[in-house]
Amino acid sequence: MIPIIGAMLLILIIGLVATIALDERHSRAIATAASLVVLVIVISVLFNSLLTGNIVHSEQYAYYLPSLNVAFEMQFTPISFALLLMASIVSLAAIYAGNIEKESPKASSALLLLFEFAAIGLFTSANFLLFFIFWDIGVVVLFFMIYLFGSAGRKRAAIKFLIYEILASSLLLLGILMIYFYTPLHSFDLSYIALNFHLVSQGVQSLIFLILFFAFLINMPVFPVHLWLPDAHTEASTQGSMALSGILTKFGGYGMLLLFATIPIASSFSYYVAILAIISAFYAAFVLMRQHDIKRVVAYTTIVEMSIILIGIASLDSFGTYGAAYGMLAHGFAVAMLFLAAGSVGHLFADRDIREVKGVITTSLSTAYTFLIGTFATTGVPLTAAFIGDILIFSGAQSAFGNIGLLPLGALLITGAFMYFVINKSFLSAKDSSKNVNYIGLSQKVGFGILMLAIIIFGILPFMILKLFT
């Protein structure tokens, strides 16, 4: 058995050290290379598992804390592998293409590599303690991403992000410790907990569920704990936004999937969760309609999409669960595309206000079409990956909650209509007074290409991932 996961983490650490140690001129290239190697490993694992029909794989390194009986244990599960694949592609795109502002490539590349390390570690953790550790690495790295590289109000936004995320982290730690102490054999191990948690009394289960639910809810984010996201996006750099919406929000989504899969009492809460998700989807869709900053618009689409994913998770139906996982994969690509395009617009015009920016297509064809395809992917057009996610999520939600489960489609309608409004106002329109101040380089176009390819490949060939699920 080849220690694949350990190798990936090691490569990222080596890349990180090399990025920091060597000259600033090489840092982006080194970081890209490390990220690319990881992606190649992930893809080869995917092909191998398609041939053998089996993805499940685990590695154990050492007893990390013998006194607590915790091992440094990593594993692939089908769902976590899908998210891992997404995270490695989005990271590569962010590292290679995201730094449009060309701001201290060394520090930003190093931070992104560390974030990719955290993401891969989180999605492969086999126990809750490792999950928590990687979670916090990710949060802290992104705090620095926002705090160091962003626009004028970045410091305030970064602190706001950190306060919300620290609250989530502390709830998460509390929940994990409670799980540890209430399971019969005191364990952090995910599979052990999933098998034995029904032995815990109902009241304790409910308490633990609520604590962890709020932790993940903050991270996803869903109304009413979404307030950190729009600010963080407006102020963060393009790379920061891509990592934030593309990958960090999936930490919460993945945690939510684990939560609903491990704690049996979750089923009695699922109806309320669905109601919350519906409210959140409509809330975000309406707020989205009154935004002027392109990045803020995209930020609110994240809340809409994550609410839809939440209703899929809450359905506890196999369609809904797998749909949510696939939806997260699709959303990661789509939102990274939208943020990369929005960042390019900001760089091209030194402005992201839809009332001011006009005629992106005449300035940069690739940016305009990337935003367009990102919008298709957001609204779930077939042949983009999001369609597969949507049809599975809503099928699961409809069978679990009845026709109420279809309501979030209304929010998707509002979101889509407004996104097309933005496109016709700023992207596919005549260029009048607004003037471009910059040009975007080849690396951005490559970044657009990587993400576009990903969203279309997983839209046309969904069986590559879905085969692993069953």
Add this chain to the structure above:
Amino acid sequence: MILVPAIVVALPPLLAAFLAIVLYNDPKPIKYIALGASLISLVLTLYLFVYSQNTYQSFNWFSISGYSFGLSTSTAPLNAMLLLLVSIVTPVVFLYSIGYMQLPSEQGRFYSEMCIFAAAMMLFAISASLLTMFIAWELLGITSYLLIGFYYRKNEPPNAARKAITTIIIGDIAMLAAIILILNAYHSLEYSVILSSPQSAQLSLAMALMLIAIFTKSAQFPFHEWLSDAMEGPTPVSSFLHSSTMVKAGVFLVIVLLPLFQESGLSNVILAVGLISALIGAGNALTERHVKKVLAYSTIEDLGLMLVALGLGSLFAAIMLFIVQTFYKAALFFSAGIIIKANDGREDLYNLYNSAYNKFIFALIAISALSIAAFPPFGGFFAKSAIEDSAMPNLAIYAVLMLIGLATSIYIFRWLILPARHNRAETGNEGFISFYVIPKSMRAPMVIMVVLIIASSAVYLYLPGYLSGIAAPAQVNAVDAAISTIVSSIGIAAAYFIYRKNRRVYLSSTHRYIYAALHNSTITNSAYVAITAVVTYVAEAVAKFDYEFDKAVYSTASYFVAIGKAGRSMVNGQVNTYVLAFVLGIAIIAIAFLV
């Protein structure tokens, strides 16, 4: 013979679209590639039509939890019919585009989008399951959106495109909801499975949602206004997407799934919406001045008539109109393009002149007009008479249909006669010449279409055999044929007397109220604006709440700061305070012990 999977017909245009994207910066060969690809598709279609009629195929796309989502295609008579229509129209439109789209800079975008559209339309035609249909359906909507907004440098097209996509996305979401309801109720998306057991608790809701999607796609009341705005797109797009193929996707779905709609009790809805849309279309066409928008409203009317026939249960009449409408509407749009091109891009009917100079072209335009005016012996006559026949039992509907028929012949001859006038302001003979310098690639498609219009009369004879087992043939009876011919002639005569020579008749100034009743597109538009305003108002309120919420959360933080400030005074570094606290603490402990 070798069994060819039906899906291959969609591949040549898809490949051409891919090549058009690759050759984006060197677009010279693209138009020929597109034309060649569409001809290959036509050959493949004919092959399928002859050698593999009624073949069903299904590919497993992906499967999950033991359920597999299949992409199935079929060449059953109805599917083959639509496929043949699309495959015939596609190369003709591409030929026309060679002459019409002459700027190299726009060809890459134009042909890539048109080819994707053609592939999607072919896929739609052969789809045998809701999943296959939905993929094609969404691609049709998107390509239509992109092509309407094609001239993005102008002011109007982006707005028209936005209106179209906003309407279409309503339909897409409704269709997705309908598909999910059907998937969960039947555990299958195949047409055959659903049609074989049309009883299910959720079916009525699903079919009602699907009907919304159909009305948005086929531009029916109350979703009809996007179609006239869609005329901002290039003329080949109008003649291809917005008259002969895409807008008929909705009607086609009703044709295929008619038993389900009847089972759900939606026949009357279909009938009512069709009738209202036909009236709205005819009224607006009578008063519209934009040369292409007249035809757009006329398309709304035609589609409405098809739905009327379907609502009355006369599948045969609907299919008959479905076929002949393709040819005469494409021909009319081709003529509109020629007239616009010869008049330097002007589009106002009252500002267009001289179309009668080139007698050959004028004759072709006149034949198309006669066909839509239901004048015998062209195809339109048989189709519209068949629909009127099916309405015979209900005199009210029959009378309305006659009224619509009268309006049709008036507006189409108004549309024909106005641009045929001589421009008095003109001194030289440029106007005369302009109709003779129309490129051959634009004239040839006119000829092909008019030949097809004339040939389409034969459809009336051939169709009953083709549709045996699907639809009962409708006999056009002599009395009705006579009445309808007389009505049509009265309309033509009226149009001639009102609009002949340079008599400028503006209904808007002479009969204000009649004009307002007929030209009701402004009312519809204000209704759309009002709905948008309501949604925006709600959004404004929610956004305000979001802002206040954020502020409230922020101010809670300030309470913590205040507590911290209050607490800070206790650790101010002065020994007296600490001693006081120490003494107080000792005292409290002592009291606690004593009590």
